Amino acid sequence: MSSTLYTIEPIGFVRSELRELEEAPMQGDEGAPEAWLELTRQAASGLMGIQPGDELILLTWLHLAERDVLQVHPRGDLTRPLTGVFATRSPDRPNPIGLHRVSVLEVTGQKLRVAPLEAIDGTPIVDIKPVLSVDSSDR
Amino acid sequence: MSSTLYTIEPIGFVRSELRELEEAPMQGDEGAPEAWLELTRQAASGLMGIQPGDELILLTWLHLAERDVLQVHPRGDLTRPLTGVFATRSPDRPNPIGLHRVSVLEVTGQKLRVAPLEAIDGTPIVDIKPVLSVDSSDR
Numbered sequence: 001m002s003s004t005l006y007t008i009e010p011i012g013f014v015r016s017e018l019r020e021l022e023e024a025p026m027q028g029d030e031g032a033p034e035a036w037l038e039l040t041r042q043a044a045s046g047l048m049g050i051q052p053g054d055e056l057i058l059l060t061w062l063h064l065a066e067r068d069v070l071q072v073h074p075r076g077d078l079t080r081p082l083t084g085v086f087a088t089r090s091p092d093r094p095n096p097i098g099l100h101r102v103s104v105l106e107v108t109g110q111k112l113r114v115a116p117l118e119a120i121d122g123t124p125i126v127d128i129k130p131v132l133s134v135d136s137s138d139r
Numbered sequence: 140m141s142s143t144l145y146t147i148e149p150i151g152f153v154r155s156e157l158r159e160l161e162e163a164p165m166q167g168d169e170g171a172p173e174a175w176l177e178l179t180r181q182a183a184s185g186l187m188g189i190q191p192g193d194e195l196i197l198l199t200w201l202h203l204a205e206r207d208v209l210q211v212h213p214r215g216d217l218t219r220p221l222t223g224v225f226a227t228r229s230p231d232r233p234n235p236i237g238l239h240r241v242s243v244l245e246v247t248g249q250k251l252r253v254a255p256l257e258a259i260d261g262t263p264i265v266d267i268k269p270v271l272s273v274d275s276s277d278r
């Protein structure tokens with residue numbers, strides 16, 4: 001949609017008991033399990049300072065999403081009117097980045113155990129950020 | 140950091156009176172101005188349903204960030220110890236995606252007027268999502 005492209009290089013991958021999209025709840029607070037975030041060796045030094053009890057925003061690449069969809073029925077409910085994807089949390093969107101708020105349960109070397117997480121096993125991890133006190137802004 | 144790469148195609152660009160990083164506050168709630176989000180013609184139909192008063196999470200590509208930095212002094216304050224970038228909101232990180240919580244002031248065709256926004260003029264827009272009631276998760 002623009003001539004300038006940017007490249008995402010995953011910093012790691014989700015390891016979860018959720019193997020299929022069909023098993024996954026739509027939102028983390030809808031019964032999602034805990035999961036491991038397994039970082040690459042290179043990225044792991046970026047975890048320094050993260051501790052159990054921290055609240056994080058995990059950014060993932062929703063690799064199974066459809067990128068050419070711009071309008072959807074929210075939550076796949078056909079009785080709800082077609083809505084622009086930017087007004088929904090549909091995984092289908094031009095740049096399918098997932099946002100997941102998680103709590104840190106354990107930190108071991110290059111892995112974090114977190115919960116709840118509705119992303120399936122193998123989902124690429126794009127970024128990890130701390131939750132700010134008032135909102136979720138940064139520059 | 141991994142063999143699989145993904146490509147981000149901006150869905151639009153920030154239009155702001157902030158022209159230089161030096162003018163920009165570090166967080167939106169630290170005195171940032173309003174700004175326009177100018178979507179590409181193709182992406183604009185994804186805005187359907189967004190209205191003034193809506194609270195959105197804007198995802199940007201922090202195109203001036205350094206991607207090979209994994210540890211920083213938080214907020215550039217050298218008296219604070221080196222910390223992993225994933226424990227900070229530093230723009231410097233392997234995949235420099237910015238998260239900004241904004242309110243919608245006006246919607247006109249393929250543009251949204253929003254506030255507050257600390258991103259500078261020309262910052263590529265990656266995605267737009269509604270704020271959920273309880274947190275900021277999705278799959």
